[in-house]
Amino acid sequence: MCDELLDAGQRIRALEDELKTLRDVRVAAVDRAKATQTAVANALNAAAERIEKTTLVLNPTIGGGVAIG
Secondary structure, eight states: OHHHHHHHHHHHHHHHHHHHHHHHHHHHHHHHHHHHHHHHHHHHHHHHHHHHHHHHHHSOEETTTEEOO
16 A cells, blocks of 8 residues: 555655646747747838839839829
């Protein structure tokens, strides 16, 4: 009976350690996902700005803001 209790206690501690590790991994994954999301948003904004500048160069406007072509 005592051996079973010791074994159960060891298994509980092992499961608690595993749970802590999984929580730490989850936090790290969330942090990486947030950083990736920010990087993608910044890249898309930069690309949009470059596209807009290119469009302005390729389609110059006449007087009232009407594009040629």
